[in-house]
Amino acid sequence: MNALPCPVFGVRRAVAGIAAAIAAAFMLAPAPAQATMDPDQPVIHGAPFVGSTLTVEIEQGSFSGCGAAAGPDYSIYWTRDGVLSSRQWPNYIVTEEDRGATIAAHLVASQNGCDPVEVSSQETAAISASHRANGFTGRGIFEVLARRTDGNLVLYPRSGNAWEAPRTVGPGWNGFTSVLSPGDFNGDGVNDILARDSSGRLFLYAGTGDGGFFAGRQIGSGWNGFTAIVSPGDFNGDGNNDVLARDSAGTLFLYPGNGNGGWLGRSVAGTGWNVVNQIITPGDFNGDNDVDVLARDTAGNLRLYTGNGSGGWRGSSTIGWGWGGMATIASAGDIDGNGNVDVHAVDGSGRLIAYYGDGDGGWNGSGVIGWGWGGFNAVF
Numbered sequence: 001m002n003a004l005p006c007p008v009f010g011v012r013r014a015v016a017g018i019a020a021a022i023a024a025a026f027m028l029a030p031a032p033a034q035a036t037m038d039p040d041q042p043v044i045h046g047a048p049f050v051g052s053t054l055t056v057e058i059e060q061g062s063f064s065g066c067g068a069a070a071g072p073d074y075s076i077y078w079t080r081d082g083v084l085s086s087r088q089w090p091n092y093i094v095t096e097e098d099r100g101a102t103i104a105a106h107l108v109a110s111q112n113g114c115d116p117v118e119v120s121s122q123e124t125a126a127i128s129a130s131h132r133a134n135g136f137t138g139r140g141i142f143e144v145l146a147r148r149t150d151g152n153l154v155l156y157p158r159s160g161n162a163w164e165a166p167r168t169v170g171p172g173w174n175g176f177t178s179v180l181s182p183g184d185f186n187g188d189g190v191n192d193i194l195a196r197d198s199s200g201r202l203f204l205y206a207g208t209g210d211g212g213f214f215a216g217r218q219i220g221s222g223w224n225g226f227t228a229i230v231s232p233g234d235f236n237g238d239g240n241n242d243v244l245a246r247d248s249a250g251t252l253f254l255y256p257g258n259g260n261g262g263w264l265g266r267s268v269a270g271t272g273w274n275v276v277n278q279i280i281t282p283g284d285f286n287g288d289n290d291v292d293v294l295a296r297d298t299a300g301n302l303r304l305y306t307g308n309g310s311g312g313w314r315g316s317s318t319i320g321w322g323w324g325g326m327a328t329i330a331s332a333g334d335i336d337g338n339g340n341v342d343v344h345a346v347d348g349s350g351r352l353i354a355y356y357g358d359g360d361g362g363w364n365g366s367g368v369i370g371w372g373w374g375g376f377n378a379v380f
Contacts, residue, residue, distance in 0.1 A: 041119045042076065042105045045339050046094075047284065048124040049234070050189050051134035054078075054092040055339075056105040056121065074109035093140075096189035098127045100239055125289045128234040129241045129259065130184035133283055133333025133341060136191050137211045142333040144344070145181065145193070147173050147378040155211050161337055163370070167211055177224070179378050182231035183241045186261035194231070194243070200224030204261055219261060227274070232281040233291045235269075236311035244281075244293070250274030254311055269311065276303070282331035282341045286361035290314075294331070294343065300324025304361055319362060328379045335369065350374030 039059070046054035056076055076089035081101045085092070092103060102123040109117050135143035137157050144156040151174030157164045173179060176195040185192045186206055193205040193213060202220035205213040223229065228246040235242040240259035246252050252270040255263055273279075276295035285292040290309035296302050302320035305313055323329065326345040335342040340359035346352055352370030355363060373379065 039074075039107065039109050039117060039119050042107050042121045044103070044105055044121050044124060046092075047131065047133070048094070048103070048126070048289065049128045049134075050094050050096050050099060050130040050184065051140045051191075052094045052131075053140060054094060054103060054105075054124070055090065056107075058107060074107055076105055076107050079104050079106060094127055096187075099129065100126055102126055126239060128239045129187070129257075130189055130191055131233045131241070131283055131333075132181045132183045132191060132231065132281075134183070134191055135333065136181075136207055136209075138190075138209045141337070142335045142342075144332055145169070145179075145380055146373070146376040147179060148375055149174070149377055151175070153179075157211060161335075169211075169213060174377075178229050180229060180231055180380055182243060182257070183233055185241055185257055187240075187259045194219075194229070196223045196229060198224070206261075217261075220263070228279050230279045230281045230293075232293055232307070233283050235291055235307060237290075237309045244269060244279070246273045246279070248274070256311075267311065270313070278329050280329050280331050280343065282343060282357070283333070285341055285357060287340075287359045292361075294319075294329075296323050296326075296329060302329075306361070317361070327374070328376075330380050332380065340364070344369070344379075346373045346376070346379060348374075352379075 043057040044054050045057060046052050078085045078092045080098060080103055104123045105121040107119050134140045136155060137143060141158050143158050145153060147153050152171050153169040153173040155167045155169050176197055178196040180194050181191055182194055183191050185204060190207040190209040192207045195203045200221055200223045201218050202223045203216035204219045205216045207213055225247055226245040227248055229243060231241060231243050233241055235254060236256050240257040242257050243255040244252055245255060250271060250273045251268060252273045253266050254269040255266045258264050276297050278296040280294040282294060283291050285304060286306055290307045292307050293305040294302060295305060300323050301318050302323045303316050304319045305316045308314045325348055327348060328346040331341060331343045333341060335354045336356055340357040342357050343355040344352060350371060350373050351368050352373045353366055354369045355366045358364040
C-alpha cells in the first residue's frame with residue numbers, strides 16, 4: 001500500500017448536527033480526572049485491509065463532562081473518505097465496500113464546562129483486498145492450512161487464541177508442487193488458495209468464506225520454471241493481492257493481481273534471490289503500512305526486506321540467526337491477538353513454534369503452540 005496516512009487530525013469545536021447528536025448518545029462511567037486542555041487525538045490500530053477489525057485508542061483522562069466531579073463524557077464515530085459511516089464505537093469491521101477508501105475515527109467530547117470539542121485520528125492507508133492473515137472461516141483471525149503426506153489438505157481453525165478441531169478440506173493435494181494462499185485473489189472478499197501442478201499449470205481455488213473451497217480453475221501456465229512462489233499481499237499498492245515468483249537464476253518477478261482472479265503485466269522485483277532457501281510473506285512486519293518479505297539464507301539467517309508500497313524495496317536487515325534447523329517457516333497473521341503479525345515455524349522434532357512480532361520489525365518472544373506437525377509437507 002503506497003498511500004501514506006493523510007494528516008486530517010486536529011481539534012475543532014463541535015456544533016449542532018450529527019456530531020452533537022452522537023456526543024449526547026454516549027455517557028461513560030465517572031472518573032476523577034478533570035482535564036484542562038484539548039483532548040488527545042484518537043489512534044487507530046489494525047491493518048487496513050478487508051476483513052480486519054480497526055480499534056481506536058483513546059486517553060480517557062483527557063475528557064471531562066459537565067458539572068462538579070463529572071467524569072469522562074464522549075462518543076466516537078467513524079468516517080469513510082470523510083463521510084459518516086453507520087458503524088459506531090468501539091470497533092470498525094472493514095468490508096469489501098471499503099476497498100480503496102480511507103477510514104478515520106472521530107471523538108466528540110464535552111470538556112471544560114460542557115464546551116464540546118471534537119478530535120480526529122489520522123486516516124488509514126487506502127483499504128486493500130483481504131489478506132491471508134484473515135484466515136478462511138470468516139472470523140478474521142490466524143488460521144493454518146496444512147497438507148499431509150497422504151495428500152489430504154487440513155484446515156486448523158482458531159477461536160480466539162485456541163485451536164478448534166481440524167477439518168479436512170479434501171484429498172489429492174499431493175499432486176501439486178506448490179500450494180499457497182494469496183488472500184482474496186478474485187475480489188469477493190474471501191480468502192483463496194493457489195496451487196501449481198507438476199506440468200506448471202496454476203489453479204485458483206476460491207474460498208467459500210466458511211472454511212471450504214470451490215472447484216479449482218486454471219489461471220496460468222508455465223509456472224514450473226519457478227523455484228518459489230509466494231504471495232505477499234498487495235505489494236504494489238493498487239489494492240489487489242499479488243504474487244512473487246523466483247526463477248532458477250534467482251530473479252524475483254512480481255505478478256500483480258487484477259483483483260478479479262487474473263493478472264496484470266509482470267515486472268522484475270529483484271535479482272540474486274537464489275541465495276535464500278525460504279521466502280516468507282508476513283504482510284506489514286515493521287508497522288509502516290507497506291507489506292514486507294522475510295527470507296532465510298543458506299547460513300540460517302533470517303532477513304527482513306522492507307517493501308516500499310509500490311512494488312519495490314526500501315532496504316534489508318538481519319533479524320534472526322539459527323533458523324537453518326526449521327523444516328518450515330511461514331506467516332499467517334496475528335497469532336496472539338495483539339495487533340502485530342507473527343511468524344510460525346515447524347522445527348525438526350515437529351513442534352509448531354510461534355515467533356511473536358513486536359510491530360516494529362523485531363520480536364517479542366516465542367512459544368510452542370502445537371506438536372506433531374512433522375507429518376505435513378506444507379504448512380501455510
